[in-house]
Structures are given as structure tokens and as C-alpha cells.
Amino acid sequence: xxxxxxxxxxxxxxxxxxxxxxxxxxxxxxxxxxxxxxxxxxxxxxxxxxxxxxxxxxxxxxxxxxxxxxxxxxxxxxxxxxxxxxxxxxxxxxxxxxxxxxxxxxxxxxxxxxxxxxxxxxxxxxxxxxxxxxxxxxxxxxxxxxxxxxxxxxxxxxxxxxxxxxxxxxxxxxxxxxxxxxxxxxxxxxxxxxxxxxxxxxxxxxxxxxxxxxxxxxxxxxxxxxxxxxxxxxxxxxxxxxxxxxxxxxxxxxxxxxxxxxxxxxxxxxxxxxxxxxxxxxxxxxxxxxxxxxxxxxxxxxxxxxxxxxxxxxxxxxxxxxxxxxxxxxxxxxxxxxxxxxxxxxxxxxxxxxxxxxxxxxxxxxxxxxxxxxxxxxxxxxxxxxxxxxxxxxxxxxxxxxxxxxxxxxxxxxxxxxxxxxxxxxxxxxxxxxxxxxxxxxxxxxxxxxxxxxxxxxxxxxxxxxxxxxxxxxxxxxxxxxxxxxxxxxxxxxxxxxxxxxxxxxxxxxxxxxxxxxxxxxxxxxxxx
Amino acid sequence: xxxxxxxxxxxxxxxxxxxxxxxxxxxxxxxxxxxxxxxxxxxxxxxxxxxxxxxxxxxxxxxxxxxxxxxxxxxxxxxxxxxxxxxxxxxxxxxxxxxxxxxxxxxxxxxxxxxxxxxxxxxxxxxxxxxxxxxxxxxxxxxxxxxxxxxxxxxxxxxxxxxxxxxxxxxxxxxxxxxxxxxxxxxxxxxxxxxxxxxxxxxxxxxxxxxxxxxxxxxxxxxxxxxxxxxxxxxxxxxxxxxxxxxxxxxxxxxxxxxxxxxxxxxxxxxxxxxxxxxxxxxxxxxxxxxxxxxxxxxxxxxxxxxxxxxxxxxxxxxxxxxxxxxxx
Numbered sequence: 137x138x139x140x141x142x143x144x145x146x147x148x149x150x151x152x153x154x155x156x157x158x159x160x161x162x163x164x165x166x167x168x169x170x171x172x173x174x175x176x177x178x179x180x181x182x183x184x185x186x187x188x189x190x191x192x193x194x195x196x197x198x199x200x201x202x203x204x205x206x207x208x209x210x211x212x213x214x215x216x217x218x219x220x221x222x223x224x225x226x227x228x229x230x231x232x233x234x235x236x237x238x239x240x241x242x243x244x245x246x247x248x249x250x251x252x253x254x255x256x257x258x259x260x261x262x263x264x265x266x267x268x269x270x271x272x273x274x275x276x277x278x279x280x281x282x283x284x285x286x287x288x289x290x291x292x293x294x295x296x297x298x299x300x301x302x303x304x305x306x307x308x309x310x311x312x313x314x315x316x317x318x319x320x321x322x323x324x325x326x327x328x329x330x331x332x333x334x335x336x337x338x339x340x341x342x343x344x345x346x347x348x349x350x351x352x353x354x355x356x357x358x359x360x361x362x363x364x365x366x367x368x369x370x371x372x373x374x375x376x377x378x379x380x381x382x383x384x385x386x387x388x389x390x391x392x393x394x395x396x397x398x399x400x401x402x403x404x405x406x407x408x409x410x411x412x413x414x415x416x417x418x419x420x421x422x423x424x425x426x427x428x429x430x431x432x433x434x435x436x437x438x439x440x441x442x443x444x445x446x447x448x449x450x451x452x453x454x455x456x457x458x459x460x461x462x463x464x465x466x467x468x469x470x471x472x473x474x475x476x477x478x479x480x481x482x483x484x485x486x487x488x489x490x491x492x493x494x495x496x497x498x499x500x501x502x503x504x505x506x507x508x509x510x511x512x513x514x515x516x517x518x519x520x521x522x523x524x525x526x527x528x529x530x531x532x533x534x535x536x537x538x539x540x541x542x543x544x545x546x547x548x549x550x551x552x553x554x555x556x557x558x559x560x561x562x563x564x565x566x567x568x569x570x571x572x573x574x575x576x577x578x579x580x581x582x583x584x585x586x587x588x589x590x591x592x593x594x595x596x597x598x599x600x601x602x603x604x605x606x607x608x609x610x611x612x613x614x615x616x617x618x619x620x621x622x623x624x625x626x627x628x629x630x631x632x633x634x635x636x637x638x639x640x641x642x643x644x645x646x647x648x649x650x651x652x653x654x655x656x657x658x659x660x661x662x663x664x665x
Numbered sequence: 666x667x668x669x670x671x672x673x674x675x676x677x678x679x680x681x682x683x684x685x686x687x688x689x690x691x692x693x694x695x696x697x698x699x700x701x702x703x704x705x706x707x708x709x710x711x712x713x714x715x716x717x718x719x720x721x722x723x724x725x726x727x728x729x730x731x732x733x734x735x736x737x738x739x740x741x742x743x744x745x746x747x748x749x750x751x752x753x754x755x756x757x758x759x760x761x762x763x764x765x766x767x768x769x770x771x772x773x774x775x776x777x778x779x780x781x782x783x784x785x786x787x788x789x790x791x792x793x794x795x796x797x798x799x800x801x802x803x804x805x806x807x808x809x810x811x812x813x814x815x816x817x818x819x820x821x822x823x824x825x826x827x828x829x830x831x832x833x834x835x836x837x838x839x840x841x842x843x844x845x846x847x848x849x850x851x852x853x854x855x856x857x858x859x860x861x862x863x864x865x866x867x868x869x870x871x872x873x874x875x876x877x878x879x880x881x882x883x884x885x886x887x888x889x890x891x892x893x894x895x896x897x898x899x900x901x902x903x904x905x906x907x908x909x910x911x912x913x914x915x916x917x918x919x920x921x922x923x924x925x926x927x928x929x930x931x932x933x934x935x936x937x938x939x940x941x942x943x944x945x946x947x948x949x950x951x952x953x954x955x956x957x958x959x960x961x962x963x964x965x966x967x968x969x970x971x972x973x974x975x976x977x978x979x980x981x982x983x984x985x986x987x988x989x990x991x992x993x994x
Contacts, residue, residue: 183938186752193708264716265723268706272716323754327762343762344752345930345938346835369835372925372934375818379826380833546941549708550700577711585714 174349174365176664179377179386181393182516183345183370188325189311190261193269195565198307199390199655200368203350204244205311205333206658208235208254208289208304213663215469215569215653217301221249221312221334222289230296230607235304237287242355243314244338251283256315258291258304273302273309277604296607299576302568307656336361336659345370362662381406387645388664390655392638394455395519405643410455414464414566414652415635416574417456417520419511419527421559421628424590428558432501434627437559438487439494440530443632451522452633459631460486461620462578466652468571471610480617485624495534506535511559513540514548520561523632553588562588562629567656572603572612578629579619589628596622672971676964683960684953688741691952692734695945702726702750702943724750737949747946751939756950760935764954766836767924767931769844771916773852774859778912781856782863783905787894789864790871801868805861813919817854817926824850834928851927859915866908870901903970910966914959 186192189201202210208222219225222235241249258281261267262274277294284290293300302308313324313332321329330339336358337350347369352361369386371377374396380386382403392400394410401408419441421434428434447458457464461481468477498504511527513520521542528538538559543551551557566573580586580600581593599619606612623629641647647664654660703720704712721727725736740747746756789801825831831850837843874880874897883893898905921933932951939947 185749185938191753192706192751264719268703268720269708272707272712323748323752323758326752326754326758328754328758343836343930345763345934346928369928371834371928373928376821376834376926376928379821383826383829383833385833544941546705546938546943547700549705550702550943552704580711585717587711 174367175363176365176388176661177367177369177386178388178390179369179371179380180390181371181374181377183372184348185344186323186325187331187339187342187348188269190267190270191325195567196391197269198567199660200348201311201331201333202306202335202656202658202660203337203366204331204335204339205306205313206241206335207306207308207310207312209301210305210658211307211569211653211656213649213651213654213657215466215651217305217470217569220306220658221254222304225301227298227301230298230300231293233291233293233300233304234284235289235291237289238357239287241334241357243317243334244332244353244355245314245317246355247314247316249312249314249334251286251289253315254289254312255281255283256318257312258289258310260318261309261311267309270309270311275604296605298606298608298611299570299572299604302570302573305568306658307567307569337366337661345372356659358659361659362664366661378403381640381642384642387642388647389640392640393518394452394636394638395522397455397638397640398453400638400640403640406640407643407647408638408640409647409650410636410638411650412457412464412466412652413635413637414466414569415637416459416462416464416562416564416566416631417523417633417635418459418462418562418629418631419559420553420557420562420578420589421630422553422555422557422590423626423628424555424584425558427501427503427507430501430503431627432497433503435487436494436497436501436534437531437536438627438630439490439497440534440536441487441527441630441632442489442530444489446523446526447633449526451519451526455636455638456633457636459634460484461617462623462629462631463571463574463616463620464566464634467566467569467573468613469569469653471571471613480613481620484617484621487624487627487630489530491530491533498534498536506537508537508539509558510539510541511561512543512548512551512557513561514545514563515542516545517561517563520563524561553585553590555584555590560588565635569653570612571609572600572606572616575616575619575623576600576603579623581622589623591623591626591628593622593626596626669968669972673968676968680957680960680964684956687956688738688949688953689734691949692737692945693730695940695943695948696730696733698943700943702945705942706750733945737946746950749939749947750944751942751947756946759947760932760950760954763930763932763935766844766848766929767920767933770848770852770855770920770924770929770931771913773845773848774855774916775909775913777852777856778860778863778916779909782860782908782912783867783898785860786864786867787871787898789868790875791890791894793872801864805864808857808859808861811858812922813854813858814922814926816857817851817923820850820854820857821926836929847927848929851923851929854923855916855919858919859912862912862915863905863908866904867901870904871897874900906966906969910963913962917955917959 180196182196184192184197189197206220208220209217210220212218221238221241223238225235227233237251243249261270264271277297279292279294282290304310317332318324323329325331327342330342336356338353339348340351341349347367350366352364377389378399381389397408400406421428423429443458446452447456448454461484465474465477465481511524513524524540528540531538564574578587579596581591581596583592584590596619599615602615603612645664650663654663703717706720725733748755749759752759785801789798792798821833825833832847835847837847880893920931921937924931924933936951
């Protein structure tokens, strides 16, 4: 007993010395002066390397760019197209687009936004070398981009393309910067060449992997921004973000994965709100990889996935919607209500969980006794990992051994559609509200390298051509549905769920009218007061 | 003197050869690893093979391995380390702010590790077999074996969230004092993990010295215990210095996880994300810079140990002990 006491007292002495040292260290380090607290501090998961969407075009880049930069048009809080640097526009057969530039719009450096700046920015966005992130929004159907008057820009396409309006939006491919500044800048959007735009906030400080700070400008054509200052802190670790929120260091947390939301709900005074993030989570079957070149194998796997249990069970706990198709219903907001869209999407061929039917399909395939394969999921999407394990369990019942492996998000991005994976995850977060945005890639069945499944199907490719050449967004709906239907008949995709995310905010702050589109609309901090 | 100069020249040559070999190995590994930076720049969006080919071409990613490596080496010889594929900034511009943060963190952790490691090592050796010795050994064992991210989260929860002594994340407003405040807890976490090595080496080296004749002689001459310890420390400086070099290597490796947990925009964070992005110029530069620091510090330690020359050091020490013993009498 005496030995234990002595040991305890020695431990306590050493611990006391260590704690005393830490206290002294902490107190002496408190000498640093406190910076002025911004009106709002937002915590986001992950980081960005560049503020220039032309260079790095992740969803977070777009959300932050909406604070500082503008396109000719923007996406409104309900997903509608709204005027931005163009106060009005006309489109002749969706082929000749004329944009009238807003009078009085100014960049943060005090210069006027001119037609030359817009033409320069479009040309820069079209160049894959200068703009690897957004040049895809300007396919080779753009014939000319011209300044046709001091306040007019005309873009002529090679035919009708109603979806082009999204290319010149801040959620697609156009974020206007001053021509003179851009030509002089070294690396646009880096800490040494902070992005210059015309939006409600200007960037005053940017430290990749740490934070970005904004201040309101008094030159924005939309009036005084809602806040005077705003700081966005980047977190590499989700646990640390939660601790910072618990401590009150951050006022808002954006894009909380639903699987972690329970922990956030436990924070005293916190409010959590879930919203559809217009994302698609599904499986891709590559018909160029054995044994997935056999349609019976693809159908067998699709039928063995219990997506209802994944969504309503312990993995997503009901915080997502079982997907009946590739495109989420909210994506049709410009032309259909969510219910109308859902009704049309439900007509598409479904592979609902039926283990006997799955077994029967596999029996007809060239691998009736089953096989072993691997699925990789990105580490940033833990729910995809948990779903993979659930899928592996049910596949084992029909003799298919699915090995599940986690890989870094960047590696996963690298390997999308690389032609080496028979079964793979596809996770897509839409930026625009164009009905055909997602299927225009997934169903463009022109062969290897064009779509993530590497499949070839002329009928589906033709539907995608119809989407791209539609004269109106309404006209995109039938080919969007039809191309998805062909993909399901071929069983190259198995849609699993349309994702939800959550936001959290502290007591004393209110959030109103938050929608799936809010974080991409101009001056989105006005929703948080 | 001539012998020392030859030794130093040899170590510098070894350092250069190591760096060249390392650069080749890293370049090769990144080249053969699956992945395509062009695909990453486009993201999960539709990208035609033509578009990807143009992006690859603009960064010279389609060139054969030796052409790419030769271009990189030629650049390095002219102090041009290339541009980051991810941000289009020059590598130096991109890496420098991260490097300064990591440098502060590593220096703080190194100083703390040496102070704590030496102090606890001495205490443990001088109280060999006691409960105090056991507690220190146990702490050292926990420090060595506990994963740094777990220790980081535990310390965050206890000392930042519960006690509120430290900030939870980030590097503050950029002022020196605020940076110090923000880097204090991460450096303590790193210290907890790496100082164990110094503790163990100091303890075991001092115990060896305790059984040597000169220690017995000093005790017989009634030299003060503090004086004896001081002399012993001088005599064990070689292994302790060597362990400090190893600590530096461990610290550099440890920053990757610790920076991630504390959301510190340092080199560790940048290296991890650059590797997965295949941002070859950035990875090459950071890896070589870190390798240079580790190799250079190791070489420096070896040179210092060489210069100390323990035999003559001991002889000088014994002479001083005799004098001190006579004074105490």
C-alpha cells in the first residue's frame, strides 16, 4: 500500500510540474494581441489551395467565390437564374446570346467592370491551360465572343444550347476579373495575388489550409452587404472543427456530414438544419472490365444492394433520400416542382433490393459461382465506406466477395473512370441548376474516357446531344430522363441516394430561407444574422 | 584540424549524394504511382480526353520520365524549383509560408524536448529504482507508443476545451505572440512523443557513467552531487547529441498528423495533400528540404561529436574534478 502511495505521489509531483509548465507557457504566450473579431466566423471541413475557380474548381471554391466574384448571371436562392454583371440578356434561338452590361459595376480595385474585362474573362475560362477547372463549361460549340458595344457582349454558338446560360454564371464557368490586373498577376487567387472581383466582399487575407478573411465593399451594385467582415476557417480534422464549435470559436459550420450530425446536436445551444445538397451517390459498373462486361453481373450486383436500409438504417439515419435515378429532383427546379420531377424520375427502371432475383441473374452470367472484386471509397466520404461494407455483406449472400478499401479523396478523383475498376463509387455535387448537368457526363456514352463508366451506347449519346443542343431548359427534361433510362436498362449505374448535408449554428444567431442553392448565391451571408 | 576538415568535407559529399538519390527515388515513385493531376484539376466533371491531354501538355506531364526528371534537375541547379500544378504559383512562393509555420513549431518542440528530455533523464537516473524513476519510465513509454493524433485530440479536449488554456486550432492573427500561443499545445504534443528518446538515452548514459571509476573517485573526494552530474553530462554529450538529431527527424515526421489535427497550415499538411494530388514539384521540394534538414542536422551532430573528442574531454574533466575536490575540502 505504501509503495502505491509513494508511486502516486511521485506521479502527482511530476504531473504538477508539467501542468505548471503548461500554464506558464500558456500565460506567457497570451502576450499576443487579439485580432478584431469578424462579424461571422465560419468553419468548413477541408481546405482550398487557390481562390481562383478557374484553377481549382471544388464545391468549396465555388461557395467562397460567390462572395467575391460574379459572372454575367448568378444563381438565386431558389436555384433560378438572376442578373448579375449583365442586367439583362437575350438569346436568339439559344444561339446568339447578347448580354447588356450593368452600369456602375466596379471591381474591388476601384476600376469599372467593362465589356473588355468580360470578354477577356470568358476567353481565359475557355482556355484549358489557364483554366483547367472551368474550361469544360465552354465546349467547342462556342464560335465567337465579342464586345459588340461598350456595354454589350455577344456570344455566338454553333447552334442552340440553352444550357449555355449556366456557363456564364458564377456557378459554372465565368467569374470575372479585371483584364489589366489578371494580365499582371502572377498566380491569380494565391496569397500573393489575392483574387480581385466585383462581388459584395473583397478578400483581405488568405492562408491556404488555415483561413480566408473578407471585408464588405461599398461599391457593390447590390447595395451594402449584410456583414462588414467575415472569416472562413479551414479544418483538416472533423473532430477539431466540432471542438472549435463547442468552444464557440466558430459561429457556423457548413456541410457537416450527416453521419456526424448527432455529435453536433449535442452541443449546448446549437441548431442543426438538414438540407438536400443536390448530390448523387451511386455505383458505377464499368462494362469494359471483366466480369462487369456481362449485363447479368451488373444487374445481379444492382439487385443485391439494399439502398432502402442504407438510407433509413444506421448509416444515414434517414438523412438522405433513396435515389430512383441519377439526377436529384431539386436539379429540375428551374422547370419543374420537386414533386413533378420525382414523378418523372420514378418512371425510370429501378433495381430494388431482391436477393433471389440477384441470385437468379448471377446464375445466368459467366460467373455463376461468384467472384472477388474491390471497391474504393474516398476518405472524405465515410458514409460511402459504411455503405460499401453493407453492400459487401449482401453481395456475399450471392457469392460475390467485395473488398472495401479507403483511399484519399485526391486519389479517388484521379481514378474516376480509369478503366481499371469494375465497380466504383460516383459522388457528384451539382453546382448549377441545369437539369441535364449530371447525366450530360454520366450518360454521354461515346465510349472510354468520355463517361465514368466507359460505356458505349449511341442511343444514350444521342440523348445527351439533345440535352446540350436544347433550345430551352424545359427541352432538356425529356432527354435527361431518357438517357438515364437507357443507362438503367444497360445497368451501368445503380443510383443509391440523393445526399443531404447539415449546417450548424450557435445560439443567438438565426438562419432564414436556407435552401440547397443558398451557398452559391451572391451575398449568401445575408441568410445568417 | 586537417583531419576535421577532411571529415566535414566527406559528410557534405555524403549529404549531396543522399539528396540526389532521394530526389530520384521520390520522382520515380510519384511517376509510377497511379493518378493524374490533370484529372484532379478538372474534378468530378465531364472531361474529354482532348481536354485532359491539353492540360497534361501544359504541365509537361506527358513527357517521358527522364525528360521530366532532367528538366527538374536543370531547374534546381538554377534555383528554379518549378510551379505548383495545383495553384500555378512558384514552388518557393507556395511553400515558404508553410515552411515558416513548421519551422516555428519544430523549433519550439525541439527546445522543449531537449529541456524536458534532459531534465527527466537526469531525475530518472539519479533516482534509479525509485517510484519517481518508474513514473518517468512509464511516461516515456506512453509518449513513445501513443499515436500522436490520439494524444493531440486528448490534449485538445483537456487543455484547450476543458481548461481553456490554449486555442483549439489555427495559427492566430499572424503576430509572433499569437503564433506562439497557437503553436504551444501542438509543440507540447510533439514533445510528449519525441522527448522520450532523450529521456531514455540520458538516463542510461548517466547510469553507465555512475559506475565508472572517475565517479567513484569524485564521490570519495566529496565533490558536490550537482558537480558530479555536470561532469557526467559533459561526458555523455555525444550520445545525447546524437539522440537530439534523431528527435529532429521524428519531429519533422510527427508534424504531418499534428498539423492536421490542429489545422495548422504547415509543411506536413502541405506535403500530405501534395502527395495525393501528385503535385510533383511541390512534393520534390518539400521532401528534399526536409531530407536536407534531417541529413544536415545528423551530419552536424556527427561533426560536433567528432570535434568533442571524448578522451581529451574526460581528461580535462578529471583534472577539473581534482581541483574542485581540493577546493571543497
